[in-house]
Amino acid sequence: MSEGFLAQAFVYLLAAVATVPIAKRLGLGSVLGYLLAGVAIGPFGLNLAGNAGEVMHFAEFGVVMMLFLVGLELRPARLWAMRGPVLGAGGLQVGLTAAAVGGIGLAFGYDWRMALAAGLILAMSSTAIALQILAERGLQKTGGGETTFAVLLFQDVAVIPILTVLPLLALAPATGGGAHDEGWIATLPPWGQAIAVLGAVAAVVVGGRLLTRPAFRIIAETKLREIFTASALLLVVGIALLMEAVGLSPALGAFLGGVVLAESEFRHELEGDIEPFKGLLLGLFFLSVGAGIDFAQVAAAPFTVAGLVLLLVLVKAAVLAGLGLATRRPRTEVLLTALLLSQGGEFAFVLLAFATQNGVLPVAEASLLVSVVALSMLVTPLLMMTYGRLADRLADADLPPEPDAIEPQGSVVIAGFGRFGQIIGRLLMAQGHTVTVLDHDMETIETLRSFGFRVFYGDASRLDLLQAAGAAEAALVVVATDAPETTLSIIGTVRRHFPQAEILARAADRNHAYAVIEAGAHGMVRETFGSALELGVEALRRLGLPAYEAERAGRLFRRHDLRTLHRLGALRGDDGRYRLAVREASERLSAVLERDKARGRIIHSEGWDTTSLVEEVRRNAALKQAEG
Amino acid sequence: MPQRILVLLAHPVRRRSRANAALAEAARRVEGVRLHDLYDAYPDFLIDVEAEQALLLEHDVIVFQHPIYWYSSPAILKEWQDLVLEHGFAYGREGTALAGKSLLSAVTAGGGEASYSPGGLNRRSIEEFLRPFEATARLCHMRWLPPFILHGTHLLEPAALERHAADYAALLQDLRDMVEA
Numbered sequence: 001m002s003e004g005f006l007a008q009a010f011v012y013l014l015a016a017v018a019t020v021p022i023a024k025r026l027g028l029g030s031v032l033g034y035l036l037a038g039v040a041i042g043p044f045g046l047n048l049a050g051n052a053g054e055v056m057h058f059a060e061f062g063v064v065m066m067l068f069l070v071g072l073e074l075r076p077a078r079l080w081a082m083r084g085p086v087l088g089a090g091g092l093q094v095g096l097t098a099a100a101v102g103g104i105g106l107a108f109g110y111d112w113r114m115a116l117a118a119g120l121i122l123a124m125s126s127t128a129i130a131l132q133i134l135a136e137r138g139l140q141k142t143g144g145g146e147t148t149f150a151v152l153l154f155q156d157v158a159v160i161p162i163l164t165v166l167p168l169l170a171l172a173p174a175t176g177g178g179a180h181d182e183g184w185i186a187t188l189p190p191w192g193q194a195i196a197v198l199g200a201v202a203a204v205v206v207g208g209r210l211l212t213r214p215a216f217r218i219i220a221e222t223k224l225r226e227i228f229t230a231s232a233l234l235l236v237v238g239i240a241l242l243m244e245a246v247g248l249s250p251a252l253g254a255f256l257g258g259v260v261l262a263e264s265e266f267r268h269e270l271e272g273d274i275e276p277f278k279g280l281l282l283g284l285f286f287l288s289v290g291a292g293i294d295f296a297q298v299a300a301a302p303f304t305v306a307g308l309v310l311l312l313v314l315v316k317a318a319v320l321a322g323l324g325l326a327t328r329r330p331r332t333e334v335l336l337t338a339l340l341l342s343q344g345g346e347f348a349f350v351l352l353a354f355a356t357q358n359g360v361l362p363v364a365e366a367s368l369l370v371s372v373v374a375l376s377m378l379v380t381p382l383l384m385m386t387y388g389r390l391a392d393r394l395a396d397a398d399l400p401p402e403p404d405a406i407e408p409q410g411s412v413v414i415a416g417f418g419r420f421g422q423i424i425g426r427l428l429m430a431q432g433h434t435v436t437v438l439d440h441d442m443e444t445i446e447t448l449r450s451f452g453f454r455v456f457y458g459d460a461s462r463l464d465l466l467q468a469a470g471a472a473e474a475a476l477v478v479v480a481t482d483a484p485e486t487t488l489s490i491i492g493t494v495r496r497h498f499p500q501a502e503i504l505a506r507a508a509d510r511n512h513a514y515a516v517i518e519a520g521a522h523g524m525v526r527e528t529f530g531s532a533l534e535l536g537v538e539a540l541r542r543l544g545l546p547a548y549e550a551e552r553a554g555r556l557f558r559r560h561d562l563r564t565l566h567r568l569g570a571l572r573g574d575d576g577r578y579r580l581a582v583r584e585a586s587e588r589l590s591a592v593l594e595r596d597k598a599r600g601r602i603i604h605s606e607g608w609d610t611t612s613l614v615e616e617v618r619r620n621a622a623l624k625q626a627e628g
Numbered sequence: 629m630p631q632r633i634l635v636l637l638a639h640p641v642r643r644r645s646r647a648n649a650a651l652a653e654a655a656r657r658v659e660g661v662r663l664h665d666l667y668d669a670y671p672d673f674l675i676d677v678e679a680e681q682a683l684l685l686e687h688d689v690i691v692f693q694h695p696i697y698w699y700s701s702p703a704i705l706k707e708w709q710d711l712v713l714e715h716g717f718a719y720g721r722e723g724t725a726l727a728g729k730s731l732l733s734a735v736t737a738g739g740g741e742a743s744y745s746p747g748g749l750n751r752r753s754i755e756e757f758l759r760p761f762e763a764t765a766r767l768c769h770m771r772w773l774p775p776f777i778l779h780g781t782h783l784l785e786p787a788a789l790e791r792h793a794a795d796y797a798a799l800l801q802d803l804r805d806m807v808e809a
């Protein structure tokens with residue numbers, strides 16, 4: 001068994017690793033890469049995939065995780081603000097698509113009940129594909145991306161009533177067991193079911209609010225990474241099970257759980273922990289979709305299948321395009337939504353199975369539709385390849401182009417929020433900047449949260465955490481960690497993965513300052529230099545130097561010191577440690593002090609000094625007197 | 629009631645000052661005069677506008693005391709004017725906070741009186757060069773007093789400087805005891 005599992009894991013992983021990078025290279029996107037890899041290992045390719053249906057069932061959990069992550073990104077206030085598009089665009093999309101598909105079914109001479117069932121099932125789009133493509137192209141926060149998401153959210157909710165309605169459309173008596181395969185809840189009376197559903201939702205909301213934070217805090221304090229990861233997974237799996245138990249969509253429940261936790265300080269850590277699992281499972285999901293396409297059926301009626309796929313994509317895209325244009329959305333946005341949601345969804349697989357069990361659809365029709373839906377998923381990444389060019393042309397025609405509504409979030413990320421980082425954070429926040437802060441000290445986070453800071457728990461040197469904190473959109477990353485090695489590693493990571501962000505770093509001392517610059521920081525400050533200088537200026541004042549002169553002496557010292565630092569820093573790079581050592585020897589304290597003394601004289605021979613002027617005037621006056 | 633006098637001193641290198649140091653010392657000794665050293669109060673040039681405006685409201689006669697640098701004042705006094713004499717406070721329809729107060733320029737110049745005459749090096753008198761201050765006073769509804777000018781500081785003997793400082797102190801005393809018009 002375990003050998004079989006390992007062998008299968010090996011096949012799937014190998015297929016992904018071999019195909020996806022090539023697909024990305026060719027500009028096909030990862031989704032298409034996975035799907036093609038799936039076809040390659042499927043029964044009609046190398047036939048290595050084993051039971052793809054079972055794998056898909058397991059991999060669907062990736063969608064649950066994806067929605068959990070989406071929820072984490074969406075604070076309740078934003079979700080509330082989206083209620084318009086969700087109900088409006090989502091409701092109309094599902095309603096109109098179901099009507100259109102159903103109408104076509106009727107035209108082909110099917111019974112109205114079958115036509116309606118097919119319409120409802122095919123109205124669903126693929127959350128996995130659409131969100132993955134949005135994320136890959138960084139389009140989540142654009143207008144089109146948000147509409148897409150709103151529609152998908154509505155579909156997720158709509159699955160529940162559709163599951164309820166389908167059995168009523170049965171032509172023949174159900175082949176499966178009960179109408180719903182929902183376990184113990186089906187045994188409850190209707191009001192009991194309602195209470196169970198409400199209770200489950202309340203448990204997620206209240207539990208998420210009240211229990212998870214103290215629990216995660218205790219777990220975080222153990223400083224055992226894998227236990228934190230385990231509890232994050234536990235949370236998502238638990239929510240999914242709970243939702244399944246009461247007959248709600250696990251994805252929807254996970255989404256709700258995510259929203260509840262969106263304001264928690266563990267948000268980014270959770271994101272970082274769940275993200276890789278989600279990625280792997282989604283990949284697996286796409287692979288299994290590819291492997292599951294029944295090419296025997298396709299080969300038997302190639303034109304019927306192709307025609308149906310084309311029709312499905314056309315109808316779905318047309319409905320969305322019509323809706324978008326009718327509501328006067330910018331045309332690039334409409335295009336994005338129409339292309340992204342034009343495929344059948346993973347829910348369709350579930351619903352089709354459910355519909356056959358309940359005698360709503362005959363097995364032959366249902367399995368044909370499974371192939372159609374799977375193939376339509378293959379079409380989306382292909383269509384998206386044209387999106388860039390089409391959008392450019394539309395944008396040119398659409399004058400003036402609508403700017404993408406980008407949330408002004410996370411424009412600054414501060415890594416390390418001890419006494420040093422806090423000062424920077426307070427200054428930036430006072431100027432109205434949105435600051436996302438990462439720190440791994442629970443006590444600091446506790447205190448600061450009580451002052452209303454957005455502080456998140458986590459190890460700031462981790463790439464996934466930086467990503468989750470919004471480093472990819474950040475204009476500026478301030479690295480204010482106290483351990484010099486950590487600082488260097490964060491700078492390196494940010495430089496490699498988020499090249500758009502400017503990096504300012506806290507350096508420990510002169511040597512660390514060089515290392516910080518070499519690592520790629522755009523600016524740095526030595527942590528003790530500024531405050532020591534300030535105290536020095538204060539000392540000068542106490543010793544009788546007028547305030548303005550003391551201030552200038554301090555500033556001149558600073559300028560001189562920085563210039564020396566940069567001059568020596570430039571030397572470091574070019575020609576080995578030997579020259580550096582020589583130069584540094586000459587920069588020994590005695591030499592530095594000698595030059596400072598010389599500079600002390602410079603201060604007093606600036607423009608304000610009238611000694612030479614007075615002497616000249618006096619000489620002239622004396623001359624005149626001698627003449628006169 | 630005695631007039632309250634505020635002397636705003638602007639000299640960047642006070643330790644090297646002879647003329648202004650002597651004048652400031654004389655002013656400090658006059659009862660009812662408040663001496664406010666701007667370079668000392670704001671070595672970082674970050675003028676506290678509210679505090680400065682409050683100070684203005686507490687006084688009747690404002691004195692700008694400074695050396696003449698490039699026919700004008702040292703930089704901080706310009707910064708002070710730019711920030712403190714706000715629209716709505718010092719000028720404009722509602723800017724009447726300084727109305728009825730007096731402005732006195734007390735300046736020291738390296739050049740002698742002759743150099744500030746039509747035939748001299750500088751062609752015009754110090755009063756001419758102080759026109760921007762005079763206009764400022766007018767815009768702020770303040771009375772522009774005849775300036776106190778100490779010429780030829782380069783050649784000034786200690787005894788003469790003493791005398792001028794005493795004159796300055798006497799002028800401030802007169803202003804203090806002046807009956808409101």
Ligand SMILES: Cc1cc2nc3c(=O)[nH]c(=O)nc-3n(C[C@H](O)[C@H](O)[C@H](O)COP(=O)(O)O)c2cc1C
Binds near residue numbers: 609644697698
């Ligand atoms: C930067 C600078 C600019 C000056 N510009 C002038 C000027 O334009 N006209 C003038 O008569 N004297 C000028 N002087 C001379 C000063 O007015 C003179 O040194 C000062 O009034 C002496 O006062 P103190 O002893 O308080 O410094 C200038 C001096 C400096 C340092």
